[in-house]
Amino acid sequence: MSAVLAEIGSARRFWAPALETQSRADWDALKLDRLRRHLRHAAEGSPYYRAAFAAAGVGPEDLRTLDDLRRFPTLDKRTLRDRQLAVPPLGDILAVPERDVVYVCASSGSTGVPTASPFTAEDFDDWIDYEARQFWSSGLRPDDRYGHALNLSLFVGGPCVLGAQRLGALSVHAGTLPSERLLQIAQQFRLTALWTTPSYAWYLGETALKQGLDPRRDLQVRRLFVAGEPGGSIPQTRQRIEALWGAKVYDYYGLSDIFGSCAGMCERQDGLHWAEDHIHWEVLDAAGEPVHEGERGELVLTTLTKRARPMIRFRTGDIVSFTTEPCRCGRTSARLLGVHGRLDDMLIVKGVNLFPSDVEAVVRRFAEFNGEYRLVVERVQHLDRLTVEVETAPGLAGDAPGLAGRFAHALKSASGVSAEVRLLAPETLPRATHKARRVDDRRGALWG
Numbered sequence: 001m002s003a004v005l006a007e008i009g010s011a012r013r014f015w016a017p018a019l020e021t022q023s024r025a026d027w028d029a030l031k032l033d034r035l036r037r038h039l040r041h042a043a044e045g046s047p048y049y050r051a052a053f054a055a056a057g058v059g060p061e062d063l064r065t066l067d068d069l070r071r072f073p074t075l076d077k078r079t080l081r082d083r084q085l086a087v088p089p090l091g092d093i094l095a096v097p098e099r100d101v102v103y104v105c106a107s108s109g110s111t112g113v114p115t116a117s118p119f120t121a122e123d124f125d126d127w128i129d130y131e132a133r134q135f136w137s138s139g140l141r142p143d144d145r146y147g148h149a150l151n152l153s154l155f156v157g158g159p160c161v162l163g164a165q166r167l168g169a170l171s172v173h174a175g176t177l178p179s180e181r182l183l184q185i186a187q188q189f190r191l192t193a194l195w196t197t198p199s200y201a202w203y204l205g206e207t208a209l210k211q212g213l214d215p216r217r218d219l220q221v222r223r224l225f226v227a228g229e230p231g232g233s234i235p236q237t238r239q240r241i242e243a244l245w246g247a248k249v250y251d252y253y254g255l256s257d258i259f260g261s262c263a264g265m266c267e268r269q270d271g272l273h274w275a276e277d278h279i280h281w282e283v284l285d286a287a288g289e290p291v292h293e294g295e296r297g298e299l300v301l302t303t304l305t306k307r308a309r310p311m312i313r314f315r316t317g318d319i320v321s322f323t324t325e326p327c328r329c330g331r332t333s334a335r336l337l338g339v340h341g342r343l344d345d346m347l348i349v350k351g352v353n354l355f356p357s358d359v360e361a362v363v364r365r366f367a368e369f370n371g372e373y374r375l376v377v378e379r380v381q382h383l384d385r386l387t388v389e390v391e392t393a394p395g396l397a398g399d400a401p402g403l404a405g406r407f408a409h410a411l412k413s414a415s416g417v418s419a420e421v422r423l424l425a426p427e428t429l430p431r432a433t434h435k436a437r438r439v440d441d442r443r444g445a446l447w448g
């Protein structure tokens with residue numbers, strides 16, 4: 001490729017222009033067509049779906065509009081695990097002969113038994129292509145040097161690195177390494193982009209500073225892709241990581257049972273563009289009814305192309321909100337506005353639903369804090385007591401007057417929950433190298 005052509009290629013705005021800018025009606029038509037075929041494939045190939053559809057009295061021929069999908073039964077993580085144990089090794093939700101499966105990743109989840117997520121060669125290729133498209137929308141280009149610092153072992157985020165390669169970026173498969181080593185690699189290869197979790201991005205930046213390296217000056221990382229925790233979609237968290245690194249932070253969302261990345265932020269950083277050509281989304285309330293656009297509900301996903309193991313109405317347990325308003329970048333795909341938490345993480349404190357991300361948004365508003373916090377929930381004489389432990393920023397002299405009170409007040413206005421506030425010296429709480437543990441619920445059974 002000549003230098004001029006390479007430059008034109010790098011300036012290209014969209015990876016797949018016709019697809020990415022089509023009308024909402026065209027998106028719906030594409031999804032309906034793919035969904036019809038996918039339901040037939042599921043019913044023909046998977047003993048599980050044949051039985052589940054028959055039990056619900058529905059079949060692929062009943063799908064005339066996208067709304068008709070609501071007549072089909074949902075499935076959850078427990079079902080995936082149970083079917084895998086009943087018909088090992090991959091379960092009978094599998095809709096292709098096992099010889100067609102070329103790759104599995106796995107997730108342990110809270111159930112303790114790793115569930116395998118199988119892919120055919122075509123599925124795997126779709127995933128890489130989607131990943132390349134998504135990286136392109138976040139501004140990654142062939143002249144970038146991309147470091148992949150997510151777990152590579154069985155983890156669904158592992159092969160995402162291949163999307164950066166397909167796009168043409170130089171890719172370094174770092175995986176999870178000790179921070180000093182990762183910083184060394186970032187320097188040595190002059191990495192311009194890095195993918196990690198938000199809490200680790202923060203930790204790595206702090207570690208660099210301790211070593212006398214200023215990420216803004218001494219490293220060349222200008223794009224951070226983050227996933228695995230809500231932080232990347234909390235503006236206050238994102239801005240603090242961006243200030244620490246002198247880099248832009250792009251949030252990504254993925255799920256081992258579906259795709260490595262189902263959605264990611266474009267350069268506008270205004271919600272996460274959803275992979276609507278591969279995955280249909282629903283956002284439902286506790287009664288299973290769709291919520292209005294922008295409102296919070298559980299994310300329920302249906303694959304449209306994944307041949308190995310179609311997922312029809314998979315309940316993710318993630319509490320999200322969506323919009324179909326066109327983005328200022330020109331893309332028309334629906335956008336995930338945020339993952340507000342997991343149903344499993346949702347705390348009910350004094351009868352109020354509370355997610356750690358709600359608290360985090362308030363913590364990050366205070367310059368007097370360094371961003372690290374933990375929620376401790378106890379039951380004292382049959383009453384819930386929430387304590388927010390929060391680290392102060394380095395150099396804050398003693399107890400800043402009124403700080404705990406101001407924070408408690410801000411938290412109460414934002415979330416409706418009253419909390420005790422305990423100010424801690426910097427570096428008191430354990431640091432995360434992968435996902436931060438933000439909740440210490442000492443009440444015993446959460447729902448008990």
Ligand SMILES: [Zn+2]
Binds near residue numbers: 268273327329330
């Ligand atoms: Zn956009």
